[in-house]
Amino acid sequence: MYNESKQIRVAFLCNAASWGGLEMNIARLAQWLAENGHQVVFLCPPQTAVSDFMATHLMPNLYLYPSKSRLKYFDLLTASQIGRILARHQVDSLVIGHSKDIQLGITVQTFFYNKLKLGYLQQMQVGIAKKDWLHRWMYSKLAFWVAPLPSVASVTLARTTVRPEQIRLIPLCADLAKFKDVRRKRAAARAQLGLPPDATLLTIVGRYDAGKGQIFLVEALAQLKQRGIEAEILLVGEETKGEEGTYLPMLKQRIQDLQLLAQVHFRPFMQSIELAYAASDIFVMASLEETFGMVTIEAMASALPVVGSRAGGTVDLLEEEQAGLFFEPQNSQSLGESLLKLLQNRMLCGEKSQKASVLS
Structure with a gap:
């Protein structure tokens, strides 16, 4: 072509x-x-x-x-x-x-x-x-x-x-220059997005859709909370046009049921998406079957360790867990265990972060 x-x-x-x-x-x-x-x-x-x-x-x-x-x-x-x-x-x-x-x-x-x-x-x-x-x-x-x-x-x-x-x-094209070194702007990005300055932030960028798996991250956070691990979630996205009022209300109800309203932050899609990565600590790709996952590439370029479902193109992008860790698709317990490994091991998290930046 x-x-x-x-x-x-x-x-x-x-x-x-x-x-x-x-x-x-x-x-x-x-x-x-x-x-x-x-x-x-x-x-x-x-x-x-x-x-x-x-x-x-x-x-x-x-x-x-x-x-x-x-x-x-x-x-x-x-x-x-x-x-x-x-x-x-x-x-x-x-x-x-x-x-x-x-x-x-x-x-x-x-x-x-x-x-x-x-x-x-x-x-x-x-x-x-x-x-x-x-x-x-x-x-x-x-x-x-x-x-x-x-x-x-x-x-x-x-x-x-x-x-x-x-x-x-043919891999999808991407200009990754603007994502390099964004994590040095962590404090400024959080202030601009109105996010807590000191929280450990787990992030998903994507439409609010059952296939994107936001609900599994919410449930994993509840499990981490029960084990005394403090973290919060940033969800960046919007509802699919023509499908408003389906998945998002269910997701918000689940957040309320798990008493996580104060720990889950919703933000709309933004042109300066690098702000979301700059504010984050760990990126989560929870989709059931992602093909290329441009947001995964952007997160890796931002030097974020990625916790991704063992499915679709994510398996190729993380290159045998060099840039992060896998979890079993649609399994909040498996996701929680992978997050726990990174949250409790700062050295491992740093290694995955560095490798993610190199592989992107």
Whole structure:
């Protein structure tokens, strides 16, 4: 997909209302390619967090909006509009950021711009087998499938009909310079975020969603508290658009039931996310099946030891626990035990912190 010596003409499709890691990653990739002299077209619905970001970071003539439709399959109106945009810019490839939009890309290719190459930028693990006739047909239309890590590619090959020759192993891009040495600003970051100056802070950055596992960290904190270990939690994120009022109220009720209201701090997503890492002591990746985990990379670059679930791409990123410790997915007791090892052993915590910074 990318040849450094040749200018490419590429479009990105991100049909999402939310602003989380997935949307941030595809927006950053488009921004990086545009800044490096490539012709980039970005397609997304208007009046969303994604459109606001791209309006700020891309030239106006490269930032175009398709109409928004509720049709799940064969949305010819939107596809025709996208096809005209791609033809006008003579785009070679369309990179799709959400699997649900692969069918829209196929409709564009089939009816309106048949020389288009379709690709999927995988950021979510394939959770269940998808080998039925519909998925087999959809995946056959893709010229490339970008997986960020070998373990993610292996799961994709096992659970889908994607062929090995379609797979491209390309880690997600990230500018990590701003995360270096942020922990020297710990006191200032805590003051700016209104956090206790001396507490040991365990942090998760991610949307409030059952798959992100915030509730397991809350339960692990309750177990640590029973054992006389003092620590607090920082949760940075927001609810998924269209799913408000589902997971977050349950999470807050669990915090109240465990009498941890004073020990759990909620903060919204922030542009200066390095402040959250600067304020933290240990980063927790509690997701059930994270693919690449950009926040894990950012935490490691911030020299934070990571306690991560033994699942998905986190296994690759921590490199056999060199940058942190594993715990069993969806197991608060296992998470608590791993946290306890770091909290009670300052030397071990320092070693993991140093290695995390090097490996990032």
